[in-house]
Amino acid sequence: MLAVKGKKVITITNGVIKDGVILIEKGKIKAIGPDIKIPDGVKTLKAKVVMPGLVEAHCHIGIWEEKIGWAGSDGNEATEPATPHVRALDGIKANADEGGLVAALQEGITTAQVLPGSANVIGGTGVVLKTAPKSTTDEMVIKDPSGMKIAFGENPRRVYGVEKKVMPSTRMGVAGVLRDWLQKTKNYLEKKERTADDPEKQPEYDLKLEALAPVIRKEIPFRAHAHRADDVATAIRICEEFDVDMSWEHATEGHRIADYIAEKGVPAVWGPSLMARPKWEMRELSYDTPKVMYDAGVKFAIQTDAVGSSIRFLPICAAFSVKHGLPYDYALKAITIVPAEIMGVADRVGSLEVGKDADLRLLNGDPLEVMTKVQKVIIDGEVVHSL
Amino acid sequence: MLALVNGKILTITDGVIKKGTVLVEDGKIKALGADVEVPSGAKVINCRGKWVMPGLVDAHVHIGIWEESVGWAGNDGNEATDPITPHVRALDGIKANADEGGLKAALENGVTTVQILPGSANVIGGTGVIVKTVPKTSVDEMVLVEPSGMKVAFGENPKRVYGVDKKVLPSTRMGVAGIMREWLYKTKTYMEKKDRFKDEPDKLPEKDLRLEALEPVLRGVLPMRVHAHRADDAITAIRICEEFGIKMSWEHATEGHRIADLVAAKGIPAVWGPGLNWRSKWETRERTFETLKTMYDAGVKIAIQTDADNGKIGFLPISAALAVRDGLPEEEALKAITINPAEILGIADRVGSLEVGKDADIRVTNGDPLDPRSRVELVLVDGEIVFSR
Structure with a gap:
């Protein structure tokens, strides 16, 4: 005791x-x-x-290892636009000397969701873990899979359209790829069910579609990377078409669409904010956004996107939000109980x-x-x- | 019949005979001990002052498949053009000529049994083969077990070869695991179909060589030889093997010290090495001979490997000696280059x-086999003298 x-x-x-x-x-x-x-x-x-202990709902610690370069970069399987079958769990280094984990512990961030990156339209599953290093990542896990990462906007367009000259090169294309895979998964699941008593007619086991099945069954949500309001509106449109759940990751233009997402009941995981505005779709990044979302009744958490920025900035990001009008009590909730709720682990942490x-x-x-x-x-x- | 007399005999599994005799007949050991009578007519070799031990076993090499001093024309270890090549076989790439440097070095150093594996560029790299190191007209005559395992690889090598160099999957550890799972599921589905339609030839799936090669892995008959340096990569391998009920050995095990207890509890053997290489890449930065002691103390079954020709096969006894320097008991170090690899390879009824x-x-040296100054003077394989000086 x-x-x-x-x-x-x-x-x-x-x-x-x-x-x-x-x-x-x-x-x-x-x-x-x-x-x-x-x-x-x-x-x-x-x-x-x-x-x-603080809760970080969106980070990449252990999967983009610090200071190593390509040998330790395991966050983006940026070779195919749809890789639903890859799992963050299989890419995380849980060593006690891994910089991201050390920083998390030093700052008292005790629970984190580690997600694949946003190069792919469908990027793979995330995992929620405690940040105390163990000999295996498996021992740190409190939820796996915790969500299916998807991405809208500039990242998938740049990685595929600009660099590889393949689809998707446009926002239309991103939505098209995503719809394609969701429809394939629905067809697959329907066929499986229809032929349940007739093994000869069962569709062949497909690992990618099996990985998407829990999304269709609403057992895990999409973690939808989107900075711009129009991108999240597209995400919501698609999620409603296929009746699946989502959270809005980054929500940089949350102020533009706060009422809409509040009404839709879509939670937002806002950030990273303690950084420059490195691309066009982040040009409206502002600490005013949390207050606007709060006033509209959006449920939102604050994130650092570590190692996109440092996980140690989590409380500072909350503090700056207070400076810009977010109520103090909610700022604390946005780095504890709210992310815990968004990840479905509020019965244990937050x-x-x-x-x-x-x-x-x-x-x-x-x-x-x-x-x-x-x-x-x-x-x-x-x-x-x-x- | 051949009699090696008066030598100090290291049996490995039954202690040391200070001065004794080994009798050899028809390629097998007929008798050994301190008081073995030498039948008249036997050829006698006096081993006074010498050490007699079993031929060494290296469970992880690439001799004959990366030929020495040839360049691309003799490089047959990595079919690094497709991340999944389960249907390729090391056997089909080995040059067994008597002048092949790797084999020569093996014999000169008394390494008499080796497992030759495909390299680690591919996620699934093909099957390995266990051979005696005496050159024959055909490699087939050297084979003890074929296939002896399915090579799979985690970490930097497949990421570099595909993700970095070719910009195709896998570029990440997640991707390596993803594509491996995909192929294992494909094989499972294929096997289920074959079973379901075994009485309806019309409906049988077309024979798929890649999936056929993976089938014995999923049946639990053929182990995966899992290339992984880092602990987290080994953990991912274990995670996948447990999902599919697959047997595995951990090849390289450079971070074995980090998860020794877990690997011991899972009963997974570790084929550690190469120890005498520099730390050429990030994932090998923790390479130290102390890892062997840590794994041994935790109860892991360990073998030492040279990865020849990445390391030299002649470094096998020196590697064992350095493990002793760093805390591994001497008896265990000798086992790690004889009976342990034989057990891991499933051939302990014949060698080790x-x-x-x-x-x-049999390997005869003019001094302690773990002393680097000791010279190999005589090597017997299957009862024949294959090297002497």
Whole structure:
């Protein structure tokens, strides 16, 4: 058993507890409150501020390894525009010395979704994992697959149309490729069902279509990479045609279409924001966007796209959003419980509640203050980082 | 009949005989021990002061398939034009001439059994073959087991050859796993169809050589020889092999120290090496002889390989010696170049130790086999003297 005392305990879902205590047993939060008695002999950690470990809903740590170049670049299988059968899980280096994981732990980001990149129209499946390195990635996983990465706009057009002179070279083409594969998958599943009692007529097993089947069955959502509003509108159009779920990844033009996506109930995972505007489709990147989406009632999380930017910037991105009008409480939610909900792991992480995983971040000051230090990080009840 | 007398005999599987005799008849070991009587008429070789041990076994080489000193005309190890070539066979690429440098070096160093594998450019590279290293008119006469395993490769090599150089799949680790799974599923489907329509020849699928070659892998009969340096690549291989019920050995195992416990628990053997190469690429940056001790302590079955001609096959005993320097027990180091690779290759009933009834593949040195100054003076394969000085 382990106890953590905080002058201020930010639960995220249940307010702030002054002089709070959290009791941890077998990796879970056993009790939390102001009047919890710490049993004799239990090791107790103290901090000014205690909050849940941060949750990053969109990153590429471990799959674009730091400082290696091509030998460690495993995020984009940019050789075919549709590779639904590849899995981020098979490309992640989980070593304790991998820069992305080290940075995540030092900053107290304890859960992350690692996704394939956005070169391909259909890029493969993502995985949600805890950031504490283990000898195998499999031991870090809390959800696999966690979503099917798809991409709209400049990236697939550049990689295929501009560089390889093959489809898709246009936004129309991107949508065409995606619809093609969805229709193929639907046909395949219908044929499988229709011929269920007649093995001779069953379609041949197709790994790519099998990988897309959980999307059609709404067991996993699309993680739709799109910066521009018109690209997300296309994504929504296609998802509605095929009755599948999606989240909007990047949402750079979220301010342009906030009411629409709020009404559609599409969650957004906004970012990366602490970087230059490297391409045309990101020219409207602004910290004003989170407030506009919030005011419209969009459910959104904040992301760093690490190693597109650094995962350590996650709390700073939330802080800048507050500077530009996003309510403080929501900014904290946007890096904890909201991404957890969007990834379907809110029963385990994203807030301090009895029964949830004991993933904690111990600070010497306000979590959105740049000067604040992360003093200790706990994952599943184990101290995994300590200043 | 041949009698090696007065030598110090390292049996490998049954301890050391300080001064004893090995009797050889009809290519097999007929008797061995301290008190073996030498029949009259036997040819006697006096091994006083010398060390007698089984011929060495290297479970992972490319001798004869990357011919020495020839260039492209003799490079037959990597059919690096298509990431999936399960239907190609190392056997069809081996030059067995007596003057082929790799074979010569093997014999001069008393390496008497090797597994020759296709290279690691392809995700699925083709089948390997186990041979005795004595040149014959045809490679076929040298073969012990064929096919002996299906070579598959993870990590930088297939990524570089296809993704970087040719700009086709696979360019990532995800892509390597994806295309491999695709072919394994194709094979499964093919096998199911064959089974379903076995009484209806009209409906049988057309014979597909690639899928036929993969079939024994999926039946669990033929293991995958999994090229992987990094731990995460081995983990992906294990993940896939478990999905399909496939047997595997971990070839190279450069990061074996990182996942030794797991590999031990899964019962996956590791064929570690080449140890005497430099760290030529990122995925080999952790190469150290200490890995062997770590794996041994964790209970992994380990063999040492030279990857010849990437490393030289003559470095096999030196590699074992350096493993001892870095903590591997001496007895285990000797096993790692004899009986362990024989077991991993499934030929321990014939080679890898000096035991009555086994092939008379014998290596005589003028000193401790792990001392690099020791010289190989006599090599027997199947009871015949194939090298002496």
